[in-house]
Amino acid sequence: QSAQFLCMKEKNPWHRPVTIIITVIGVIAIVALVTVAVLQNWPLSQKYKYGIVLDAGSSHTALYIYEWPAEKDNNTGRVEQTHSCTVKGPGISSYASAPQKAGESLTECMQEAVHRVPKKRHHETPLYLGATAGMRLLNVQNSSASNKVFQAVDEALREFPFAFQGARILSGQEEGAFGWVTVNYLDDRLRQGLETNGALDLGGASTQISFVSSNYDGSESPSNSVNFRLYGNDYNLYTHSFLCYGKDQALRMTLAQQTRSGPTSILDPCFHDGYSETKEYSKLYDSPCVSDRKPQEAPSTYIHTGKGNFHQCQEIVKSVFNFTHCQYSQCSFNGIFQPHLQGPFGAFSAYYFVMNFLKLTNTSIPLEQVKEKLAHYCATPWTQIQKQYPNVKHKYLAEYCFSGTYILTLLTEGYNFTSESYPNIKFIKEIKGSDAGWTLGYMLNLTNMIPAEAPDSPPLPHAGYISIVTVIAVLLFVLFILSMRPFWPQCSKEPQII
Ligand SMILES: Nc1nc2c(ncn2[C@@H]2O[C@H](COP(=O)(O)OP(=O)(O)OP(=O)(O)O)[C@@H](O)[C@H]2O)c(=O)[nH]1
Ligand SMILES: [Ca+2]
Incomplete structure (x- = not known):
């Protein structure tokens, strides 16, 4: 067992x-x-959707393509610029006498967009054209010409397979406010409810300043107030656009200032010593920004010569700002209300082009030292400048001394930045690969891509x-x-x- x-x-x-x-x-x-x-x-599908915005500026037109995931998540700050294209030739407002060409000029960039956006998305891709100060000025000067330009641009854009949403002039408030939205959206400040950055945009024909100031509720000068409710936060934005204070029109104003008596030549401290070019009076005064100052009797041309003196240049630049009247508690210039500057600022477009060329984007350099460096640059003879930068476009190169002086004067005398607040400015071209400018904010707004309330997140x-x-x-x-x-x-x- x-x-x-x-x-x-x-x-x-x-x-x-x-x-x-x-x-x-x-x-x-x-x-x-x-x-x-x-x-x-x-995520239901990782495919992308697209949007196209044409920025019809006074000096040139640029096309931007934006992309975001096709399903959900649109409201989580994930719209990005995937491509940009600079239209050859001048801005659409320069085609007033040949409107058809304004439409034709867009073709090349539009064809690029046709290839960049996947074919099956074409018909649902919104396409916007927004025009800024150049068309605002043309509209003032000759509204029938501006209508014809829009008609030509409209017809040209309808030829493409996208969902064309129309071409229009943005108001100065829109231009300023959407630039502010772009900068803060890309920095992911809106969704997280963080303190926002102000936005400074310097174009060819107008310039914008936009920021949130805790002592501004919109009651003083309501025309400068824009209200947003974004991701559950209320923003009371101060914004102003100065027509004629873009850098090309500001240059005209300083030249007008120096040619009041209709001389045959001027010695301009904003241009380098040795610079000398014959220019036409009719071209200089062909803008509503200066047309009323045209000298009674003037020859057809004047010789524009330089003497390269920053301090004298700054005096002439100052004279295009009017500081005499202010009916509000405080003003920037020309009697325009401006609350106390607050917070960090992003300065883009010509602010960046110019300060980057002058190697002055580092704002931790004391303002006094920045001025000294610029004074030294302005005092450099024109022949030496040309030798030093043989590959830079002649028109840009000739104007950097003026442009730098204008930027510093606009910021300090105009907007009241001081040596203490100057380091709050950052000169930027782009944020996380997307260009700073009004276009992204404009598209986000028109496609309702930023919800008023914070999305319910799982x-x-x-x-x-x-x-x-x-x-x-x-x-x-x-x-x-x-x-x-x-x-x-x-x-x-x-x-x-x-
Ligand atoms: N140095 C330099 N200047 C540039 C460049 N691109 C544009 N500019 C100049 O900078 C100024 C402003 O350019 P933008 O910001 O494109 O101006 P815009 O949008 O055409 O003009 P607005 O309608 O007033 O906004 C103009 O005088 C341009 O000629 C660049 O790459 N380098
Ligand atoms: Ca612009």
């Missing part, structure tokens, strides 16, 4: 059909549960959710197996005598 453990003789319980079936069903259930959870929460991130579902499923399965214990084969504790 031998004593044996009976259960040892029994078949392995895991081989019993019931256990096998339960296990298989359990495993299938867990796999199914986890798969459903993963699929349900997977309490757990995707990975966390999946892990928890998996752990709970496994736990439930183990519990289930344990609950089946009564049906498990029993081993007797005592050896049995067979």
Whole structure:
């Protein structure tokens, strides 16, 4: 006789059909549960949607293509610029006498957009054209010519397979406010409700300043106030656009200032010593910014010569700002209200082009030192400048001394930046690969891509959710197996005598 453990003789319980079936069903259930959870929460499709904005500025037109994930997440700050194209030739307002050409000029960049945006998205891709100060001025000067330019541009853009949403002139407020939206959206400040950055935009024909100031509620000078509710936060923005104070029109104003008596030549401190070019009076005064100052009797041309003196240049530049009247508690210039400057500022477009060329984008350099460096640059003879920068466009190169002086004067005398607040300015071209400017903000607004209220975000991130579902499923399965214990084969504790 031998004593044996009976259960040892029994078949392995895991081989019993019931256990096998339960296990298989359990495993299938867990796999199914986890798969459903993963699929349900997977971004439905990783494909992209597109939007196109044409920035019809006074000096040139640029096309921007934006991209964002096709499903959900549009409101989580993920719209990015994927491509930009600079239209050859001048801005559309320069085609007043040949409107058809304004439309034609856009063709090349538009064809590029046709190739860049996937074909199946073409028909649903919104296309906007916004015109700024150049068209505002043309509209003042000759509204029928500006209508014709728009008609030509409209017709040209309709030829493309996109969802064309129209061409129009932006108001100065829109231009300023959307520049502010762009800068703060790209920095992810809006969604997170962080303190915002002000925006400084310097174009060819107008310039904008926009910022949130805690002591400005919009009641003083309401025309400078723009209200936004974005991601559940209220913003009361101060914004102003100065028509004629873009750098090209400001240069005209300083030249007008120096040619009031209709001389045959001027010695301009804003241009380098040795610079000399013959220019036409009719071209100089062909703008509403200066047309009323045209000298009574003037020859057809004047010789524009330079003498390269920063301090004298600054005096002439100052004279295009009017500081005599202010009906508000405080003003910037020309009687325009401006609350106390507050917070950091991003300065883009010509602010960046000019300060970058002059190697003056580092605002931690004291303002006095910046002025000294610029004074030194302005005093450099024209022949030396030309030798030093043989590849820079002649028109740009000739104007950097004026442009730098104008920028510093506008910031300090105009907007009241001081040596203390100057370091709050950052000269920027782009943020995270997207250009700073009004176009992105304009598109986000028109496509309702920034919700007024904060989106309901799921309490757990995707990975966390999946892990928890998996752990709970496994736990439930183990519990289930344990609950089946009564049906498990029993081993007797005592050896049995067979
Ligand atoms: N140095 C330099 N200047 C530039 C460049 N691109 C544009 N500019 C000049 O900088 C000024 C401002 O340019 P933009 O910001 O494009 O102006 P815009 O949008 O055409 O004009 P607005 O309608 O007033 O906004 C103009 O005088 C341009 O000629 C560049 O790459 N380098
Ligand atoms: Ca512009």
